[in-house]
Amino acid sequence: MQKSRLEAFSDGVIAIIITIMVLELKAPHGDQVADLAPLWPVALSYVLSFVYIAIYWNNHHHMLHTVTRVDGLILWANSHLLFWLSLIPAATGWLGHNFLDPVPTAVYGVTLLMPAIAYVLLQKAIIHRQGARSVLAKAVGGDLKGKLSPVAYTAGIVFAFYQPWVSIALYVLVAIVWLVPDRRIERVISEA
Amino acid sequence: MQKSRLEAFSDGVIAIIITIMVLELKAPHGDQVADLAPLWPVALSYVLSFVYIAIYWNNHHHMLHTVTRVDGLILWANSHLLFWLSLIPAATGWLGHNFLDPVPTAVYGVTLLMPAIAYVLLQKAIIHRQGARSVLAKAVGGDLKGKLSPVAYTAGIVFAFYQPWVSIALYVLVAIVWLVPDRRIERVISEA
Amino acid sequence: MQKSRLEAFSDGVIAIIITIMVLELKAPHGDQVADLAPLWPVALSYVLSFVYIAIYWNNHHHMLHTVTRVDGLILWANSHLLFWLSLIPAATGWLGHNFLDPVPTAVYGVTLLMPAIAYVLLQKAIIHRQGARSVLAKAVGGDLKGKLSPVAYTAGIVFAFYQPWVSIALYVLVAIVWLVPDRRIERVISEA
């Protein structure tokens, strides 16, 4: 089975997820600059989620690049990842309208944690198919960034009930770390 | 006529269907854990429908894999399938907000039954084009799973008016059976 | 310039247009069979528009098949067609909620007439690029169906103010005529 339709379907779903979030950014009822002010937590949540989903698309792009054929396990691990990504818009809307409230801040962290776990499972499914000596297996070997992110999300979920600002700061920090493109795979490929 | 645009269009429509369902999962008005509780029937309906649509995409992927050229009949049988799939989000929303009520539970079963029938018609259209000795014709020969699913949906529709829990259990059961990827086609291909 | 991205973009836009129409098909508030009854004009409008957009996608598919290279004029003629198609969901929603009312029935006819004109302009742009002796130019030569459809839509718009049922009947009739796949191009190709 070729990977082209898997990529096309994933691109479609991710494109829709990243775009329907903007539907939460409703036009204000008034027409003054002051009417825009209450939008900033919604806008900040939108930017953060946009960056996260773009990071997932970028890394998905890199990871699939190392794949030549897909099997049923990879198809389902991929759908599983898309499922968790699809919850981000709802969590983003809730956070945006209840910024720094403990529960929405924690729930947002959960919707970041779950696709991170699903991404690791997809990685494992691909390595399972390719074998432990594959390019991807080498690339993720010493994957510090991938291992620390779930820890940071979990910390954010816990902090949400004490210091929600710390949670938001952690979510932003992890996004910034990931914004640096994933050179691991690129490096291992070029070494191969 | 090539199948590439048929695949691309189907991928696009299915990607949108699977994603717009999440718009039903509206952010709660409050900001407490208790405000999330009423969401569980909506969430369960969403998960179930997500899995069903992912199953259709997976099987569509497998089935089209055996196709080399498409004709007008296949194009229309495919649009017919997409039409019935497009009704799943509305039925999912209705079920989610009226969980276990007889009519929404039955209507949800109808929106599972109709694409199952449309899928069989698409299969027939492809076999009609390819001939009775094609890979697909052999693969669907002893298709127990495909033949029992409509029976299970019909039973679910009937049970909705007596024991709606049985209906939901049947819908979940069929989904689990299909989650096992369709190895029939893979097997026949590898034997060929 | 290659046609592949033009096809991909058109497929994306048409897939979204055909799918967002279903958002009008809101889940009823009650949970009885009777609560479904008022949905039938919405459902009928949805089916009709779904068929029309699927027809456009099918014919677009056929027409682009004869194209090898695209220029700026074709790109814009295509965007122009997509623009008019994008208005169909709004007109469908209005018709569905005000079934057989003169103005919504007439406006629906206008949103069928405009893409029909835009489609002819796109055809002309392609023939302009390919030359009058191209496959497409031959295929559309005696295009009775394409020439009568705008007449039928115009009649539907006029009848809306006197006998709206006649308008709906005309819209349905034209859809049925087009459901027969466009064998003209297929025939000329196979003769070539």
Added chain:
Amino acid sequence: MQKSRLEAFSDGVIAIIITIMVLELKAPHGDQVADLAPLWPVALSYVLSFVYIAIYWNNHHHMLHTVTRVDGLILWANSHLLFWLSLIPAATGWLGHNFLDPVPTAVYGVTLLMPAIAYVLLQKAIIHRQGARSVLAKAVGGDLKGKLSPVAYTAGIVFAFYQPWVSIALYVLVAIVWLVPDRRIERVISEA
């Protein structure tokens, strides 16, 4: 890394952005011609934004045509452009419902200015990858249109607080200038 998925993802996001704008064009509550009248500012805003996004897609199409390989910087510059484009629907809805009001008119100008800047940054990222002697570098050398557009948007933002009609006229004027397809790249390619 190949450019095909970058194109596919961009096509998907742009297709969704151009289509979800139509969701603002809500069916009127009444069923008279008079009920359509209040829609004209919404419709005009929709047409203007549709044209702008189609222009971006067209030019993106042309620009990527000159690209053979993409790197992380190009991926992010592209996501950055998509981010700003994704704000156009919200600004369009606000402008449509508050036509000629100073703040919405200015904000609309901002959502035109930002993707224009992002487009230039994407151009720079591509030229950085290809080198200063590339086809694209030559093509944008004397890019009067690209340099004047941000000036016109900025003027529109300022005029919004004094003569909003002038702002709208400027936005329309720039769109008309860009509607002429970008022959610069085509010319340089054909000279090469």
